[in-house]
Amino acid sequence: MRHQAFRSIRARIVPRSSYSVLHLREYSGNEYDVIDKALGEPSWSAQDLLSSGVSTTADEITPTQLRKLLRLSALPPPKDQDEESRLLGTLASQLHFVQAIRNVDTIGVRPLRSLRDESDEAGAAAEITKDSLQENFDSEERIGKHYVRIRRRPSTLAETKEAEDWDPLQCATRKSNRFFVVNGAK
Amino acid sequence: MFGGLITPHAQSGKLSTSATEVEVHAELNTAKKLFSEAATSVNEPPNSHVALFDLAFPGTQPHFQGATLIPAIRAAIAFNCQIQRSSTFDRKHYFYQDQPAGYQITQYYEPFAKDGHIVLYPHDGIAPEDGNSVTVGIKQIQMEQDTAKTILQGNDTYLLDFNRVSHPLIEIITLPQIHSPATAAACVRKIQSILESINALNAGMELGGMRADVNVSIRKRGTEVDSGTGHQYHGVSGLGQRTEIKNLSSFKAVEDSIIAERNRQIQILESGGVIEGETRGWTIGGTETRSLRGKEGEIDYRYMPDPDIAPVIIGEDLVEHIHATMPLLPDDAFSLLTLKTPYGLSIKDAKTVHNLDEGERLDYYMEVVQTLESELSDSERASMPYGRTAGNWLLHELGGLFSQSEEPWDASRVRPDTLASVILNVLRKRVTGKTAKQLLANLFHGDSRTAEEIIEQDNLAVKPMSDEEYHAMVKTVLDNNQDTVRVILRDPQAGKSKVMWLVGQMIRGAEEGRVDAQKAAGIVREQLNIP
Numbered sequence: 001m002r003h004q005a006f007r008s009i010r011a012r013i014v015p016r017s018s019y020s021v022l023h024l025r026e027y028s029g030n031e032y033d034v035i036d037k038a039l040g041e042p043s044w045s046a047q048d049l050l051s052s053g054v055s056t057t058a059d060e061i062t063p064t065q066l067r068k069l070l071r072l073s074a075l076p077p078p079k080d081q082d083e084e085s086r087l088l089g090t091l092a093s094q095l096h097f098v099q100a101i102r103n104v105d106t107i108g109v110r111p112l113r114s115l116r117d118e119s120d121e122a123g124a125a126a127e128i129t130k131d132s133l134q135e136n137f138d139s140e141e142r143i144g145k146h147y148v149r150i151r152r153r154p155s156t157l158a159e160t161k162e163a164e165d166w167d168p169l170q171c172a173t174r175k176s177n178r179f180f181v182v183n184g185a186k
Numbered sequence: 187m188f189g190g191l192i193t194p195h196a197q198s199g200k201l202s203t204s205a206t207e208v209e210v211h212a213e214l215n216t217a218k219k220l221f222s223e224a225a226t227s228v229n230e231p232p233n234s235h236v237a238l239f240d241l242a243f244p245g246t247q248p249h250f251q252g253a254t255l256i257p258a259i260r261a262a263i264a265f266n267c268q269i270q271r272s273s274t275f276d277r278k279h280y281f282y283q284d285q286p287a288g289y290q291i292t293q294y295y296e297p298f299a300k301d302g303h304i305v306l307y308p309h310d311g312i313a314p315e316d317g318n319s320v321t322v323g324i325k326q327i328q329m330e331q332d333t334a335k336t337i338l339q340g341n342d343t344y345l346l347d348f349n350r351v352s353h354p355l356i357e358i359i360t361l362p363q364i365h366s367p368a369t370a371a372a373c374v375r376k377i378q379s380i381l382e383s384i385n386a387l388n389a390g391m392e393l394g395g396m397r398a399d400v401n402v403s404i405r406k407r408g409t410e411v412d413s414g415t416g417h418q419y420h421g422v423s424g425l426g427q428r429t430e431i432k433n434l435s436s437f438k439a440v441e442d443s444i445i446a447e448r449n450r451q452i453q454i455l456e457s458g459g460v461i462e463g464e465t466r467g468w469t470i471g472g473t474e475t476r477s478l479r480g481k482e483g484e485i486d487y488r489y490m491p492d493p494d495i496a497p498v499i500i501g502e503d504l505v506e507h508i509h510a511t512m513p514l515l516p517d518d519a520f521s522l523l524t525l526k527t528p529y530g531l532s533i534k535d536a537k538t539v540h541n542l543d544e545g546e547r548l549d550y551y552m553e554v555v556q557t558l559e560s561e562l563s564d565s566e567r568a569s570m571p572y573g574r575t576a577g578n579w580l581l582h583e584l585g586g587l588f589s590q591s592e593e594p595w596d597a598s599r600v601r602p603d604t605l606a607s608v609i610l611n612v613l614r615k616r617v618t619g620k621t622a623k624q625l626l627a628n629l630f631h632g633d634s635r636t637a638e639e640i641i642e643q644d645n646l647a648v649k650p651m652s653d654e655e656y657h658a659m660v661k662t663v664l665d666n667n668q669d670t671v672r673v674i675l676r677d678p679q680a681g682k683s684k685v686m687w688l689v690g691q692m693i694r695g696a697e698e699g700r701v702d703a704q705k706a707a708g709i710v711r712e713q714l715n716i717p
Contacts, residue, residue, distance in 0.1 A: 114493035146552035163223035179345035
């Protein structure tokens with residue numbers, strides 16, 4: 001069952017040259033095993049992020065630091081010792097989480113920008129070509145007999161495809177004639 | 187050392203030179219905005235060309251408008267850049283009312299064009315100390331969104347027009363390789379001129395379609411560029427701490443603000459101070475830059491790749507097509523007009539004819555030259571500077587008539603073949619220069635006859651003198667100037683200039699244009715029997 005799922009994933013991901021896949025393929029010619037291995041043995045648990053008992057490299061937060069942070073955040077100081085301990089505990093667990101994320105080694109890893117098809121085929125399909133812009137080239141004129149200049153025909157009104165068929169000013173809380181109005185002290 | 191503006195450090199001359207890089211933001215001439223179907227506009231009613239995305243309505247998505255690449259790629263080619271097949275957009279975060287999304291979409295990490303250059307020459311107005319040319323590297327050109335137009339009303343009320351928001355811009359970033367304020371201004375001026383020549387610019391700096399930021403630093407003497415020491419910007423090391431002057435809106439402001447900032451930095455350094463990295467501003471007509479925000483106030487733009495915009499993939503065929511159909515760039519036009527036969531214009535005239543009337547004057551000029559070329563014989567073409575003569579007549583005579591009458595240029599007012607016909611008669615000495623100017627004025631003011639008809643009917647042609655007339659005229663001149671004749675006869679060799687003086691008397695005494703100096707001189711020598 002699991003292999004079947006992998007097969008369909010594999011059909012999509014193996015042909016492209018994403019280097020995370022290449023990276024795996026360096027270790028073994030058998031891609032199923034590699035994928036099984038990568039996904040079969042968890043290298044961490046979400047529990048790790050929550051556990052307050054696990055040691056953290058984050059520095060201890062002192063009550064003075066807590067009060068300073070609260071003040072900077074315009075939040076009220078703790079009412080009593082109990083609340084202070086509770087806040088310190090919460091803050092420690094948040095810092096534990098942040099520290100765990102910071103500990104992940106990301107050197108050489110390309111940041112994920114978004115999930116999209118990065119295959120060569122998809123790249124080719126998205127390519128902006130001369131043909132795809134032919135209409136725009138046609139709307140230009142070349143003027144002059146000897147010194148030929150290009151002019152985008154100013155009379156060519158852009159086909160705005162209903163993008164402008166609304167009145168932006170209807171959503172203005174303050175307006176003056178056709179302007180939006182905002183206050184901004186200098 | 188600083189053009190007399192600054193007293194150099196008396197003892198050691200520690201401070202050497204300034205390094206400037208410019209960042210030019212130029213509004214692209216496109217039909218649509220960068221990420222929506224809304225139309226671009228210049229003088230339309232406020233908020234009449236705005237798509238939902240332009241106002242950052244939740245749930246709206248950017249749609250990159252491929253056609254905005256056309257002027258952008260032309261610019262990248264004109265500035266000798268490497269065009270990247272794949273480029274991406276990033277978000278530059280800041281909170282201000284002119285940017286509804288809270289971020290500007292720009293190309294920070296992977297711009298579409300890199301590693302170009304622009305060459306500046308004396309005719310571009312570079313500083314004399316820069317010699318015959320300066321090559322300024324262009325680090326990158328990136329596409330980005332413009333902001334809304336903001337009008338301050340009273341003290342704290344702003345009127346906002348979102349027509350301009352998301353108008354496509356390109357930002358051209360040079361390397362810090364400019365060492366004089368005049369050259370920095372020349373660079374910005376030339377960037378505008380190149381963008382105009384390829385129809386990529388929506389409006390020039392004078393109309394707010396282009397703005398510039400400059401980064402200025404002072405380098406200490408003994409610290410060489412690329413020495414690996416000092417500050418490093420865009421891979422160029424050995425530089426001093428720089429400051430940025432933002433939002434300059436004229437060429438003069440570029441030059442003046444750099445002079446002021448350079449002077450300020452030198453004064454601080456000479457008095458033992460330290461330059462703070464900061465953003466400064468400039469007021470037109472001012473004498474000094476002012477601090478806008480110091481280092482601690484610098485905005486962290488939190489650049490991040492925009493997950494909603496797919497990489498822009500530029501097809502090779504698109505670049506090839508644009509490359510193959512590029513218009514003539516200004517420097518290529520200047521080379522053609524100054525160096526190539528038959529044009530031979532001075533660089534000043536070449537620039538004038540190129541820059542006037544959006545290229546119409548140059549096209550007209552080339553048509554006049556071509557007409558003359560087809561009318562003249564081989565030997566006439568070889569001996570007559572008709573390209574240069576045509577330039578003079580177009581710029582000074584015809585141009586003078588347009589400026590006297592305070593009317594705009596109109597190529598049909600005196601057609602190219604008509605001007606060519608006037609020039610042809612001058613070159614062939616059929617009419618005098620003076621008569622030809624009058625003839626051109628008549629044509630300019632609406633005489634509907636051809637130049638030939640006017641010459642014929644108004645009897646304007648120079649009537650060549652017969653041999654008898656020449657002989658009679660020479661005899662009269664010799665009789666009236668016997669002292670001179672005696673001087674010539676005593677020493678014919680030394681008397682050569684006296685012969686020409688006698689010819690001058692003849693020319694002055696005759697109807698304009700009738701006396702051919704060479705022929706007259708020959709007859710004088712013949713009658714005096716000297717070689």
